[in-house]
Amino acid sequence: LxxxxxxxxxxxxxxxxxxxxxxxxxxxxxxxxxxxxxxxxxxxxxxxxxxxxxxxxxxxxxxxxxxxxxxxxxxxxxxxxxxxxxxxxxxxxxxxxxxxxxxxxxxxxxxxxxxYDTETAGGIMTTDYVRFHEFETAKEAIGNLKRFAETAETIYYLYVLDDHDDLVGVMSLRDLIMLDDNATLKDNMNSDIITVNVDAEQAEVAQVFRDYEFLAVPVVDHSNQMVGIVTVDDVIEVIDDESLQDYSGLAGVSVDETVQDNPVKAASKRLPWLITLLLLSMITATLINHYENLLAEASILAVFISTITGTAGNAGTQSLAVAVRRLAVEEINRNEFFKLVGKELLTGFITGVVTGASVLLLVGFWKHNFILGMVIGLAMCAAITVANLAGSLIPMLMSSFGFDPAVASGPFISTLSDLTSVLIYFSIAGMFLQSFVGA
Amino acid sequence: LxxxxxxxxxxxxxxxxxxxxxxxxxxxxxxxxxxxxxxxxxxxxxxxxxxxxxxxxxxxxxxxxxxxxxxxxxxxxxxxxxxxxxxxxxxxxxxxxxxxxxxxxxxxxxxxxxxYDTETAGGIMTTDYVRFHEFETAKEAIGNLKRFAETAETIYYLYVLDDHDDLVGVMSLRDLIMLDDNATLKDNMNSDIITVNVDAEQAEVAQVFRDYEFLAVPVVDHSNQMVGIVTVDDVIEVIDDESLQDYSGLAGVSVDETVQDNPVKAASKRLPWLITLLLLSMITATLINHYENLLAEASILAVFISTITGTAGNAGTQSLAVAVRRLAVEEINRNEFFKLVGKELLTGFITGVVTGASVLLLVGFWKHNFILGMVIGLAMCAAITVANLAGSLIPMLMSSFGFDPAVASGPFISTLSDLTSVLIYFSIAGMFLQSFVGA
Known part of the structure; x- marks a missing residue:
């Protein structure tokens, strides 16, 4: 060059x-x-x-x-x-x-x-905002804006302070432009100020932007002093982060595209969860092992293990996803907690009855054995109800104890539900063994 | 009142x-x-x-x-x-x-x-934007802005047109404010204009906002005439929509909080997927049924069905999630397609070998039967490799045929992988039957 x-x-x-x-x-x-x-x-x-x-x-x-x-x-x-x-x-x-x-x-x-903690308002805010005094006129303010325009992250909201440097109003540049030259900020600013606390979770900050459609929001500390602003470009990053976390949680793997190109690194990110869940599934295996006599007497039971565990796992994953999304958008108090669990239990039961009835008919006609069909159907109904309950209860409990509910992943719920489904299945099968083997 | x-x-x-x-x-x-x-x-x-x-x-x-x-x-x-x-x-x-x-x-x-289709740039744009002529001066432009400020959705970007009403430049209000009164827009506007086509997918529009951190972007038609703008508040809705769709896809249920309060409605949203997957899982059941003789000879095989199907399903879900996220952020051409599938196959194989070796040891020591352990380990390794391949291949194929890859849900992949896992498991077990039953 x-x-x-x-x-x-x-x-x-x-x-x-x-x-x-x-x-x-x-x-x-x-x-x-x-x-x-x-x-x-x-x-x-x-x-x-x-x-x-x-x-x-x-x-x-x-x-x-x-x-x-x-x-x-x-x-x-x-x-x-x-x-x-x-x-x-x-x-x-x-x-x-x-x-x-x-x-x-x-x-x-x-x-x-x-x-500041990176996932709070303090962690994403900037201090490059534009400050004005309440007694400035529109003309003075526009003059001052020119000085700020070079360095401030946004000049589209003006933050108006009083003599004690307390935030007393906000005005958009749009409103400022429409003012007469001599109008003061004080008489025209919006004094109903929406702020976020410096310690607020970033997800909470994102919700304020969704609701109010702001381009920026002021951040205040515990004594209500303004310490910065969060701008909308950072909020888009927050929304992406949060949804990536939820998605990764449901998949049981941290979905991070930059690493996935190297198969060894990709495998090393997926293995910890897989091995943990493998151990959990070994408990299910010992449980089935415990019913070996039952299986020896009625090997037909083995045919439907994966149908029951698979379907209950699917239902549990659905209920988990609904619960995690709900927790992402609202706080749940003790009263609602029980109401929601009750509703999910009922949803699970309805789902279970319909699915159970379907499998009863499928198995009944296929094997010409409606008692076997009833056993599978009953087990399916109970397994789905329990999986649905677990899928909503576990993330809600985690959240109410202050953990991130998205950590209770889909694979975790479906592996856990394998365990309960097998237990339910063999208990019911054991009770009716004479009837359907004889039939 | x-x-x-x-x-x-x-x-x-x-x-x-x-x-x-x-x-x-x-x-x-x-x-x-x-x-x-x-x-x-x-x-x-x-x-x-x-x-x-x-x-x-x-x-x-x-x-x-x-x-x-x-x-x-x-x-x-x-x-x-x-x-x-x-x-x-x-x-x-x-x-x-x-x-x-x-x-x-x-x-x-x-x-x-x-x-316009609701999920395109045309479907989310507004025509309430501010138009200026390239020969206007800064002072004239600010004067004209006051007229627009009441009705335009944003006045923070000025769109500059020439005599033929073609978009020739963009200027931010921030830049306008810093100009001398007599400077013309033409000499100071940005003529390297980033636009989106009116038919562009909304996800593509969102990516432009992420990259450029704009507050609005102009939308043009096929003859490059400006027809509107998309503003950042609508992009936040788009990002929420898209992530909700991906999340719902992975869960196999449309996660829509407003409906979930009514158990009957909630169940009716979840049942179609559950019943469809139940039918798919019945194919797995007939497959296991086909191996009934094998099961009768070695009922121990039934003990590990859910371990193998469950773990392979978990691995398939992980691989699906990674593929869907990748497809959400980048276009994949034919060349990369095979490279990515190769990498995912290798990732699956590494994951399978480690998990298979773990289960070999667990089963070997538990049952004092390392040949049985080897059968389970081999089957696990093969089932995981296949599930990983399916988890990435299916969404990539769907996407290249123009379908939304997020529709290939987690439950679908794990139910499908139950089928292949059972097939692999019993094939391998059949080959080694004499060795591990005798041991």
Whole structure:
């Protein structure tokens, strides 16, 4: 790259969208990256870094191949929530090295953000928001906005503070634009302010965005002082995260596409659950083993083991999924708890009766043995009812004891339900043994 | 409510956020609602209706209890994407009744939106966006914005058209605010415009928002004419929809919280899948029945049926979940297809070998019979490999034939894998029958 090329490259690069810049940057090799750092200013680099996924495994390498002062300046020029997300993934030594280069106030600000739990409002908020005083006029506010527009993450909501720096109102830029020049913010702001607490779970924050369709929401601490804002782009990431967690829970595997390309790594992510569940299923095997005499007398019973365990497992998975989704959108108190469990029990029973009746007929006609059909049907009905109950009760209990209900995965419920289904099946079969073997 | 109360109510109500207004409205009975319609203007009612879920079952009732002209005015005052979403759920007769009251241009505009498939860019876009001419100056543009600010869904992106009404640039309000009064849009707009096609799948649109962190994106038709914009609030709904669909698919039940409260309705949503899968599992039963002689000779085989089917089903569910998530974020071409299937086969084999070896040891020590252990281990290994392959191949095939891969549910894969697992298990057991029964 000679000088003319550099200039042309710079123009072409800067005309691209930040995301397209990042797609391009990620295709470069180390030498090419090193020469890019000489062409672009740290803040221009930071604009692009703002769009990178913070958990990209190469980011520490990128930061360490830059000059220390270049990297620090870049981090400081990024939106502070994104910079904090990146620092979150670095060694403590590196964090200290980068922050050591920054003005003390900026370093402290980033350290403050690092301190919050990543899955709370504090962990996703930025402090780059625009503050105004309640006695400013519309004209003054627009003038001031121009100063902020370069650095703030959003200028579309104005946060209005009083003399004590307390948040007293919010105004959208849309409303501000429509005001007469001399109107004051105080007379026109919205003082019915929806805020989220700095410790609020990120899922709760996402719900506020869904309900109110905000582009940003102010975050307050325990003394109701405003400490930052959460913006809608971060909320989209939160919603993706949360749904990926639920989905992974139901599948019994952490569904993380970046790792799945390597079969050894992929297998190592799936095996812990599989082996755990294998052990649980060995208990089912010992249980069947316990009924070996029954099986020897009526080997026909073996034919329907997988029909009963499979169908009950399917029903349990359905009921689990419904319960987990419900828990994701609402808190459940003790009163509702019992009501919901009762309803799920009834749903399970209805499902069980219909499925049991179907299998009664199928087996009855196939084997010309309606007593056998009744045994299978009864067992199916009971097994489905129990699986449905377990599928909703277990996640609800986990949630009420403060665990994440999504951890009670689909495979766990269906493996557990194998156990209860087998127990139910052989108990019922044992009771009717004489009747259907004789028939 | 006397006159004074009405006035006070009006003020309190209008000071609330639209979402809070809707929460309040939904608690009212019919008489209360009828009196609210006399207090609030149609456009004030429309602001609140904009925040209602469009598939709320009560909406047709609400519209029909209003005066026809009031309801029509309200629909016309809503953002047109939301109005179209509501009309989508009404009878054709009602749609014609309401649209018949509107000025022809507005009615045609809404009819145009109704015509798009609901899960495409056209189905979620609004035509309430702000258009500017490329030769306008910053000052003129801000002046014009004030006119738009009342009705446009967002004024934070300005869409710049040339003399032929072609979209030639985009500018954010943030950039506009920083311009000098006399700067023209043409010289300062971004002409590297990211658009989505009107027929693009909604999931594709959501990905553009994730990548570029936009608040809105322009929608163009096949001749590249701009026809609307999609805003970020609708994209959040899309992301929720898509993840709910994937989650429901994996669970084998449509997870729709509003219906789950009624056990009969809930059971009726779950039964179709359960009964279908029951029929599939009856094929597995006939298969086991076919091996009855084998079972009679070695009833110990029955003990491990559920261990093998259960574990293979769990592995298949994992592999399915990974494949469905991958398909949700990327297109897969023929070349990658075979590479991915190969990788998944290898992942399945590694998983199968480790799990098979574990069960070999468990069964070997438990039954003091390592040949039996080897049979179970081999069968487990083969069953897991096949289940993994099916779990990734089936959704990928479905997707390449244009079906939604999420329909190949977890329960379907695990029931299907019961069938192959039983076949593999008894085939292998048959081969080694003499060795392990003798041992």
């Amino acid at each position: 000679d000088k003319g090329d550099k200039k042309r490259f710079r123009k072409t690069y800067l005309d691209m969208h930040f995301y397209d810049q990042s797609t391009f940057y990620l295709t470069l090799d180390k030498d090419e990256r090193l020469s890019i750092y000489t062409i672009l200013e740290p803040n221009e680099m930071g604009d692009m870094f703002d769009t990178l996924e913070d958990d990209l495994p190469e980011i520490p390498e990128y930061l360490n191949e830059m000059d220390l002062s270049y990297a620090s300046k870049m981090l400081n020029d990024m939106y502070d929530d994104n910079a904090a997300d990146i620092l979150e993934h670095l060694d403590k030594v590196d964090v200290d090295r980068f922050l050591g280069q920054l003005p003390r106030a900026d370093a402290n600000n980033l350290r403050g953000l690092l301190h | 006397d006159k004074g109360d009405k006035k006070r109510f009006r003020k309190t109500y209008l000071d609330m956020h639209f979402y809070d207004q809707s929460t309040f409205y939904l608690t009212l009975d019919k008489d209360e609602r009828l009196s609210i319609y006399t207090i609030l203007e149609p456009n004030e009612m429309g602001d609140m209706f904009d925040t209602l879920e469009d598939d709320l079952p009560e909406i047709p009732e609400y519209l029909n209890e209003m005066d026809l002209s009031y309801a029509s005015k309200m629909l016309n005052d809503m953002y047109d994407d939301n109005a179209a979403d509501i009309l989508e759920h009404l009878d054709k007769v009602d749609v014609d009744r309401f649209l018949g009251q509107l000025p022809r241009a507005d009615a045609n505009n809404l009819r145009g939106l109704l015509h």
